[in-house]
Amino acid sequence: MTDPFASARFSGRWRPYQARVLAELDAHLEDERVHVVAPPGSGKTLVGLEAVVRMGRPALVLAPTLALREQWLDRFREHYGGGGSGERAVAEEAAASGVGAFGAAPRGHTSGVSLREGSASGEVRLSTDLLAPEALTVTTYQALHVAHTSSPEPLAAALRAAGIGTLVVDEAHHLRNAWWRTLDEVREALPGVHVVALTATPPYDVPAAEWGRYRSFCGAPDAEITTPELVRAGHLCPHLDAVHLSTPLAAEQAALDVFHEEAAEFADAFARGPFIDALAEHPWIAAPEAHADAIADDGPEWFVAALGLLRETGRDVAAPAAVLDLAPEDIPPLRMSVLSRILEGVLGPQAAVFDAALGPKSVRELGAELRRMGARVGSRVLLHRPPAVQKALGRSASKMEAVAEIVAFEAAHRENELRAVVLADRIHEEAWASGYAAQPRLGVAPLFSRLRELDAPAATVAALTGQFAAIPAFVLPALRRELEASGARGHLGDRLSAEPQATDRETLRVTLDGAGTGLVGPMTRLFARGEVRVLVGTVALLGEGWDSPQANVLVAASYAATFVQTGQMRGRVLRTDPAQPDKVSTVWHLACVEPGAEDGGPDLATLRRRFAAFAGPRDADPPRLETGLARLGLPSPPFASGDVRQTNARTYEAAVSLGRVRRLWRDAVGDEADGRRLRPALRVPRQRPPVSPRIQIRQRPWTHRYPTGWAAGAGALAAAGAGGLGIAPVLAMALWAGSLGLGGVAAVLAVVERVGRQRHREAVGENGLRLEAVGEAVLSALQTTGLVDARGAEVVVERVGDALDVRLDGADVASGEVFAAALADTIGEAGSPRYLLDCGGAFVPVPDVLGRKKALAETFLAAWTERVGPASLVFTRTPAGRRPLAAARARGAWGLGEIERVRRWG
Missing domain, CATH: 3.40.50.300 (P-loop containing nucleotide triphosphate hydrolases)
Incomplete structure (x- = not known):
């Protein structure tokens, strides 16, 4: 054609x-x-x-x-x-x-x-x-x-x-x-x-x-x-992602405390009641060898969780744990999330066993009790975080005060330059009704009313939704002029409706032709000129497609926004503005944290997932760009109320220094010519072994670097002795001196490397060195099989706070992605790999990309043997491979190799 x-x-x-x-x-x-x-x-x-x-x-x-x-x-x-x-x-x-x-x-x-x-x-x-x-x-x-x-x-x-x-x-x-x-x-x-x-x-x-x-x-x-490329080119403005933490209000916390107390009482009763004895007599526990295949096929994760509960009650679990080549210390500690998994098995796949042991009504009554507590949803058991807890934190009224505090702060330091957008999921106009006495819910109408109460002259507030706009009465003349200037003169009195709000006569509810969509353009122009400086709207209307280059502050007051919507919301304030060549925007994210929760609660967990795609500068020396929530330097949970106040104070200090934010971006992005890009890295906890401690890492020979120099130095004696074999003594001495010099240089370099290696060991610890060795084995196999083109590339392990980052330096982004995925398969949770490496009873998954064919898996085995230690290959799709696969899954499922995928600029 x-x-x-x-x-x-x-x-x-x-x-x-x-x-x-x-x-x-x-x-x-x-x-x-x-x-x-x-x-x-x-x-x-x-x-x-x-x-x-x-x-x-x-x-x-x-x-x-x-x-x-x-x-x-x-x-x-x-x-x-x-x-x-x-x-x-x-x-x-x-x-x-x-x-x-x-x-x-x-x-x-x-x-x-x-x-x-x-x-x-x-x-x-x-x-x-x-x-x-x-x-x-x-x-x-x-x-x-x-x-x-x-x-x-x-x-x-x-x-x-x-x-x-x-x-x-x-x-x-x-x-x-x-x-x-x-x-x-x-x-x-x-x-x-x-x-x-x-x-x-x-x-x-x-x-x-x-x-x-x-x-x-x-x-x-x-x-x-990527966003950093656009910032470097001047097509997006430098910006700061800021997280404002809050804690539940007293009434909300009281409701959470009631649930947690009830859950703790339930857990204690379960661990002391008849179910614990039935669990100890479960066939898998009482006769593990006889049921090893069933354990491997149907539930190694549940089996290990059950062992954790039994160990917590003082029972000896060494014999059943050995079926999966686990020691008692390998079994994770009992937490509510682990108990929830045990209960899911009791109510589901294992129900028949417990009904036989305790009677036909026992399991049904257990499920009913969990449902009454609100801890069972369908087949899921959520003792650690039921839907009611998640909803209470996501919609906490504490976020209303957080938004007010943020807007007051931004108005105080940006003053007349403030152009803030506050986006919520819903309108909740019922909060404006006469006699409304309930706690206002997070929405456009309640937020507008709360912000109107601020003593902040620079924060003139308006609301804009698809149904209506809400403005202070003194803004109405400007809105009329804007409508007339845009050609909306005909029958303006009939088309424009402005009614005083029932609870605030100085606030007008405005519609054009009975809706608010026709007001988007005029209200946006008022916002751009500064006659309105804070615009509260819905994610649906202003979260995507709406454009105002003057916007420089976003408060994401949404609890239901998807990853896509969150990314689109951020884009509303990242546009450059020719009238503000030094524009720096701030994107505020809200999180209501649960005091005492190990991970801070569901709000923080949601932010952690979303920040995996948001790149920004980490305030380090030198500053660097990376994705992930850790770059903000928030303290690790669990949180106390004092932690929240101190964290917010540090966030405000960073947000007021707009010039510093601009410099961090400038220093971190570098120049176009340096070719820096966002490249993948894996982040693993520094204190946790990414590879089983039972795997002995092969020590590097002291001559593994500078082999030419070592060979020349070792040949010096032969060169000297060659004079006796007929070579002229002068030539023999020259060969000897040159070879000895090469060997000496190699020795000096080796000493320098050894010192550097010792410093590296002190920085990353033993776990870091083990991770580096495994990464080198993965890279070697990928290079040998032609799956990456990474000639000259190097595996780099670096300490970042309480974690270790491992990445591939000197390779293109595509090769880095393949390497990161393969390494994650090796040290992360085992899914269903076709091949495993048996390292003396400790099992390591062969990465999916190297496990598709036996020849590829054998290449990985060879690289592992050379750089890590001896191993053998196990095919998991046979009866003999089921137990090793179950052992790998049981060990990896408990966060012994927790991994976060991040991307770093470099």
Whole structure:
């Protein structure tokens, strides 16, 4: 087929990071799928268009809204052609798409023009009509879904007739469940079609099934433009991620205390009651060797948890633990989370055993008691953190005061430059009703009212939702002027409604044509000019797509936002503002921590997961960029109220020093020429052995470095003695002196290395050295098998606070990702690897990428034997391999190798 884009040439100049991504894409354009991750402001649409042009086949582009559909067409007209004729009416498209981002689709709108690029002989035709596609057809997901649902065959026939060979899914994180089926069926109807997926925020936190579907369609990310690159180029502003901690209010804490006390009483009664005796007499415990296969096949994790409970009650568990090659000290301590897992087994797979031992009603009554407590949801038992506790902390009213404190602080130090956006999940307008006496819930209306109470002249507050706007009465004249200036003069009195709030006559509830969406533009302009300096809105309305470069503070007051929504919210304040060349933004995250909880509670756990994708500077010497919550320097839980106050005080101190934030970014990102990128690393606890202590790490020979020098030095005697074999004495002496010199240099270098090695040992400890050896074995196997191109690369282990970071230096990002994934498979929780290494009874998973074939696994075995120690290969898909696999799973499931995936700039 003739290339329909043969005449299309990009008329602009690629930014450095765009050029890099396009260069990387050249290796993927012939593949079935190309997946690009790029934040807002990075020119993602242009990168997608260039991919389409380079593929040289008719393309169908799918966007989530009509506004984004038009953006694709506008970008092509602007950068790949200009003018044209042959417009095609698209009333059908507008009707099929329904509504755009903020309202009904415009009727009678036309698009799809033929563009003449360069000369009369070169023409690129555009369309938005699915039944009459052209070289570049752009439509919405909803339009495709409607067309496919109503008439799949005509649609498929039209797309095939047009030769559609490229399918672009823009903002792929938007895809709804119903749309997936449509996309899969459309792709299947187009043989040989290639998929280009573009997104700012992959949906990392969706359920596993949904993530699997996303990755199956889009593929793994092939190229990424990162936020630090945009900050370095001056296309996003330097910014600070700040976490404000709070603790539950007294009434909330009292409710939590009641549950925890009841859970503790339940746990104590369970450990002293008949179930503990039945557990000790369970066949797996009483006769473990006879049931070793059942343990291995059906529940090694439950078995080890049960041993932990029995050990806690003073019973000897050495004999049953030995079935999985575990010592009693290998068994984790009993915690509520471990007891919850035991109870899940008692109520589920092991129920018949306990019913037989204690009577047919015992298990049912146990389950009823847990359900009454609120600790059982479906098949899950959550004694350590029931849904009620999670909800209480996520929606804690303490966050209302946290938002007020943050806004007051920002108003005090930013003064008239303040442009703050506070985003919540819901409106909760009932808080404005007369006689409302309940504790206000976290929402737009209660937050607006609370912020109106602040004694902060710089914080003029307004609220904006899809239903209404709320403004102080003195702002109404400015809003009217803005509406008139924007052309909304006709019958303004009928269209604009402003009613005093029942509980505050100085606050007006404002609508335009009965809704609030028409006020988005005017209110945004008031915000930009500073007539409103704090804008409270919903995540749905202002969290994505809304744009105001003047915004410099975000308070994310959402408890339900997904990872995608959180990333989009951050993007609202990262835009640069030409009027503020020194703009520095602050993004405030809220967390209500649970005093005494080992991990701080579910809010902090959620933040920890989300920060895995947020990169920013760590205040170190020198400063460095990395992802992860640890870069903020928060104390480790559990927390006391004093810890919270001190932590917030340090956060405010950092947030007031905007110049320091700017310098940290400047010093950390470096220059474009240095080639630094976000590269993967693994972070493991420093005090925990990432490799079983029973595995003896092979000591490095003292001659392993500088072998040439050592060989020359060792040959010096032979060279000296050669004179007696007929070589001239002068030549023999010269050889001797030169060889001795090389050996001496090698000795000096070896001493220097030994000193450095000792300092490295002191810095990272024995666990760090063991981790380094395992990393070198993994790297060697990956290099030998050609799975990474990492010539000259080096495994580096570095201490970071209470953890160890291990990364691959001197390799490209793709090789670093493969290495990090393989090392995580080796030292992390064992899933279901095909092969294990038997290291004298301690079992190590062979990484998935090296376990697909026996030859690859044998290469890993050889690398392990050389760099770590002796081992043998175990195939887990046989009866003989079941027990070793169970032992590996049982040991790894308890956090002996806890791993956090981070990325560091380097």
